[in-house]
Amino acid sequence: MTTQHTDPMAGFDNLVHAPNRLRICALLDTAGEAEFGVLQEQLGLSASVLSKHAGALIDAGYVEQRKAVRDTRQRVWLRLTARGKEAYHGHLAALRAIVGE
Amino acid sequence: METEASFSGRPVAPTPDQARAALADADRVRASTAALSATPWPIWFATVLTAYLAAFPFVYGGVVAEGSWLLPRWAWVTALLVTTAAFWALFSVAAHSWKQRTGVALRFDVLPRRATVPLMAGLPAVLVGSALAFRATGQAWLLVAASAVAAAVSVGFHLAFVRLHRKTS
DSSP states (O other): OOOOTTOTTTTOOHHHHSHHHHHHHHHHHHHSSEEHHHHHHHHTOOHHHHHHHHHHHHHTTSEEEEEEEETTEEEEEEEEOHHHHHHHHHHHHHHHHHHTO | OOOOOOTTSSOOOOOHHHHHHHHHHHHHHHHHHHHHHTOOOOHHHHHHHHHHHHHHHHHHHHHHSSSOBSBOHHHHHHHHHHHHHHHHHHHHHHHHHHHHHHOBOOOSOOSOHHHHHHHHHHHHHHHHHHHHHHHHHOOTHHHHHHHHHHHHHHHHHHHHHHHHHHHHO
16 A cells, blocks of 8 residues: 555645635534524625535535525525535645644 | 646645645634534523422432422422423423524534533432432432532533633624
């Protein structure tokens, strides 16, 4: 085997690395699950920008969504999948390795 | 500007400064989200929780007591079932309302493990152990002490959440 455990780029994930997507992953990893409006408010993103990035994460299988009522209105709730958590934590580990922590 | 893959398909490694900035950014989001997750229960439910925990040693003590203690055993059993059912019904209402208010999932791992692990192991031991000790010794002060400890723990944890929520907000 030639696996290099010391390769700082081993867990680096281009999809997660985009700043807004990294923020989305950070929020969902901490919150467990969050409503779309909360993501927007916490991250200061417009609905269209958030939709675009959340869509990319959903397409990659990193995030899953469900619809549920909040404040009498149908809302979208997002959460990281197991694959998404693995990718996010692997990416953080890669960043820490690059920094030298 | 978003960082995407290079044309070769191999990830473009950020510089240490860029990586540090990305980590700091993720940490800022984590901290502000943790504040949301640490939103304390509403006062009404914190009161319900404290009252339930404070009453539990007496009610369970009555259930396991040798013979009748203050009330017939069936009355204590009924009280235990009714208060427990009412507590879980109110918990369900409070949890639903909390989630609606905060827009995030209810998590039980917000406080540090050094605080929650002793709680998860110690509080049931105090609640149940005091009743069993009461059964063995007939000393009612054990129930009073357990009730006081349970109420203090409940109030203490509520205040810890209030503090954590304010600190990280």
